[in-house]
Amino acid sequence: MGGRKGVYKWSAIDRVCNSVMTFAGNVVLARILSPDDFGLLAMVAIFVAIAYNISGCGLSDGLIKKPHPTERDYSTVFVFNLAFGLMFCAIFILSAQPIADFFGHQELVEIMWAIGICFVFSAMTFTQETRMRKELDMKRMAIVRLSATASSLILGIYLALAGYGFWALVSTRIFLSVFLFIFYVALSRWIPRLAFYKDSFKEMFGYGVHLMLSYVFTQIGRNINTSVIGQYSSAQSGIYSQAQKMQEVPYYITESVFNWPFFAVLSNEEDESKRKSLAQNMLSNMVFINVLLGCLLLLLSSPGFQLLYGAKWVEAIPIFRVLIIFGICSSLKFFFQTVMKTYGMTKAIRNLTFIEVVLQLALLAIFFREGIMAIALTQIVAAFVIMLWHCYYYKQIEEISLTRLATLFFKPMIVSIIALSITGIGYYFWNGTVSHFINCILILVLYAIVSIAVLERTKPAIYLQYRAKVLTKLKRA
DSSP, X not given: OOOHHHHHHHHHHHHHHHHHHHHHHHHHHHHHSOHHHHHHHHHHHHHHHHHHHHHHTTHHHHHHHSSSOOHHHHHHHHHHHHHHHHHHHHHHHHHHHHHHHHHTOTHHHHXXXXXXXXXXXXXXXXXXXXXXXXXXXXXXXXXXXXXXXXXXXXXXXXXXXTTOTHHHHHHHHHHHHHHHHHHHHHHHOOOOOSOOOHHHHHHHHHHHHHHHHHHHHXXXXXXXXXXXXXXTOHHHHHHHHHHHHHHHXXXXXXXXXXXXXXXXXXXXXXXXHHHHHHHHHHHHHHHHHHHXXXXXXXXXXXHHHHHHHOGGGTTHHHHHHHHHHHHHHHHHHHHHHHHHHHTTOHHHHHHHHHHHHHHHHHHHHHHGGGOHHHHHHXXXXXXXXXXXXXXHHHHHHHTOOHHHHHHHHHGGGHHHHHHHHHHHHHHHHHTTTSOHHHHHHHHHHHHHHHHHHHHHHHOOHHHHHHHHHHHHHHHHO
């Protein structure tokens, strides 16, 4: 088991490298394939996400929350997940034709069959990954995940170049689930016993079932828009999906590098005062990183999208800009949920997520005829309202004043606001006079210079921490 620094280091290596590879692979595939190809997978994404989260059933969180899980616990979770994986494989195969008829695309039949098979392999990796995560063995987890991602993307791109169209996208899912299973077994050399214990299941299910429902509601809210759009146009569904993917990459990194391992760290901390201190520091850091990143993405949206994806994806740019706000709200919401999970508030998480989905669906029912932009806005409004509601629960847990909470929220935003304003002025003058590549470089350089200048003036803790590390390494070099 590594120390706390090692946990974040290897988690960062895993998630950043994984996201970069996935992002690069998606860019290559987007250059080769059409919006219609991406739209076909976006139509069924909601079914895939729901089945995936029900298969896990929140039991992984139960294992991590438990101070000392036993072999009985791991075996029980493994058998339960495997059973659900087989069940959903059968459901996907049987429901493939009705779903294809609903959307009017017969290609979805074979897509559903192929993805159904993935669930069997995915179900068998949950326990392997959870065991490494509980033991804070992020190094071996990183090796497994990066190897599987690289292998699946290489094969997927090869199929795209060979002219297999949407099957190149489907194949990356299949290859990834298979490679993850093979590499986890090969590296850990540990396979749970095929044994199921009712007492162990009852203990973890009572904790995890509420989280499972929360995850399912979250995925409904995340994917319902592409499914609704897909009924009218596969191309528009693909455009919305691509904007969503582009927005998710950076926030997935921050969520994975900081928040994902933070649950294990916070759960292992038994001192109550240290727990609260850790949570407050992490909130300040999450606000700082997410808003700083969001402002940069707003500036890079137009030249960056056209540089990477080309003219056929230009309609996704305004959707991407709107969804950046959704990414910030969602990332902060997930942080608050992490703290709430540590205190066993799983029912509250479930209820708030359900309310968010109901609110989003209500807004969607009212505004979906107004176009793709209105659909994106329904997602943002619901996410913002529920993020504030989670914030209220966080305030109660931490027992802090409203002034202190406002300080944790708004002080870290100062750097981002100044950097956005100054860089935006520069962008106004040079935009249209340089290429997309030079435009992106100018934005990145000016944004970095202004940000560092303000950080040197304000000296927030997270900046001083990483600056000290960089200076130490430079001196050694």
